[in-house]
Amino acid sequence: MSDITPQFSEDQAEAWDHIAAALANAGVDLVEGVSLPAKDTGQSTFAVMGKAGSGKTMLLAELTRALTDAGLELVSGDFESRRKRDRRSLAVLAPTNKAASVLRLRGVAATTLHRILYTPVYDPEYERIAEWLTGNLPRPTVEGLTETALDRAHAFYAQVKSIPGALAAAGLRGSDFITGWKRRDEPLDIGFVDESSMLDERQLADLRELFSTLILFGDPAQLAPVGQSGSMVFDKLPAPSQLRLSRIHRQAEGNPILDLAHALADPQLGFEEFELRLSEAAARDSRVQMAERVDSDLMARSPVLVWRNATRLRLITAFRRAHHAPETELVSGEPLICDGLELPLKHRKKRIDLEARGLIKGAQVVYLGPGRKPGFSRLHIFGAEEPQISVASIIKIETDPEEEPFIPFAATMGAAFVHGAAVTIHKAQGSQWPEVQVFAPDLYAASRAGRMEAGIPLWKRLAYVAITRAEHRLHWVIRNRLGRPRKALSTDDLISQATPLALASDG
Secondary structure, X not given: OXXXXXOOOHHHHHHHHHHHXXXXXXXXXXXXXXXXOOOOOOOEEEEEEEOOOOOHHHHHHHHHHHHHHOOOEEOOOOOOOHHHOOOOEEEEEEOOHHHHHHHHHOOOOOEEHHHHHEEEEEOHHHHHHHHHHOOOOOOOOOOOOOHHHHHHHHHHHHHOXXXXXXXXXXXXXXXXXXXXXXXXXXXXXXXXXXXXXHOOHHHHHHHHHHEEEEEEEEOOOOOOOOOXXXXXXXXXXXXXXXXXXXXXXXXOOOOHHHHHHHHOOOOOOOHHHHHHHHHHHHHHOOOEEEEOOEOOOHHHOOOEEEOOHHHHHHHHHHHHHHOOOOOOOOOOOOEEEEEEEEOOHHHHHHHHHHHHOOOOOOOEEEEEEEOOOOOEEEEEEOOXXXXXXXEEEEEEEOOOOOOOOEOOOEOOOEEEEEEOOEEEHHHHOOOOEEEEEEEHHHHHHHXXXXXXXXXXXXXHHHHHHHHOOEEEEEEEEOOOOEOOOOOOOXXXXXXXXOOOOOOOOOO
């Protein structure tokens, strides 16, 4: 076992050494902290699997640090210099913006799959500024930008290593710097993928084509992607490539939320006994709450997690009525979820641009208000590196699963959205919120239905995923009721996060 990481548990250290041996075979020596030119050893894929609290993220972060210390270039989607293409590279990916932002909050420069599968096309004049800031070119002279503007960009980059932020400080918009996107035509080197339980077979094939060494980090207790018969992509890897973490680490011990999640592994535990454990945990620790009703204020930023679609629609309707939202229009501050991009094939460039900006299926956004053009909406995308955007929108307000959704306004084509005050547990995978509400009557219904998934009662998989979405506090809602809001919907917490670079110019 390597002595580089004595703080690791035995199973983490074993996984570290297994991965270190594979990287050494590919020319990256973690012991000496050096990297050699890439070897043509073929493609290799490994999976680090463990339940919540087993230390997957800690291992990912330490491996990222060791690889960057060894000289690998971290490809983050911020800016990728064309002058460093011969260097060894590392990309840390997640399937969704929210999952990537969770890693970024923990100090890991992660980005989304889409942001790596596609590469930006930079304006050549402004690309020279980025190359200067990253130390590859001398200070440029750029028509239309004063020396003072360049000084502002340099000062910003000295404090925060963000090319978009530095260019925004110089007064540039995103459409000035990035003129479009294209499918990446050059392979990368080493890739880490967090929340890999959300990957489907097609995405895994794309990633294997892109990375010579691919390491998946995933939780085998979560819900498998729809259409994969309860299996996950790492289940099919050969046994030597599956690295399992089982120990729960000190930072997770004593956490009642994780204790409850791991209690679900007991095959003898029934739903009623589990609720009793929840009640006992709530009596001991304020991080677990037994709630008599749904908190409508919390729904504006953290959706209620449900199993059944009918429950989702009832809660959304109740939320809008509680906030006196008119049926014919959206109120600024209402949460939405991207339901896909309704664009014809000839608009492929626009689709790539929106996906790379973070507007992918499942993205969580907040409606800020109408755009300057009819059918456009100004939105805040949670977890995106440039969160605020104006885009042609098709917004669907569903009220009844048997009826067509009401569309308050729509462009002829663009990004489609559904309401986000409540969301199914399947769609919540990969996301975390400081506080999470779980609608227990739905899980009780799942337990009564007796359904199984991959040999485990479905209600247990649902409960595990739902409660592990909570970072700090879990609200277990035991009644089919909604509390009155204590404050009006607002966007004050989001507008302050905007930068000149973040707003699109076409809406």
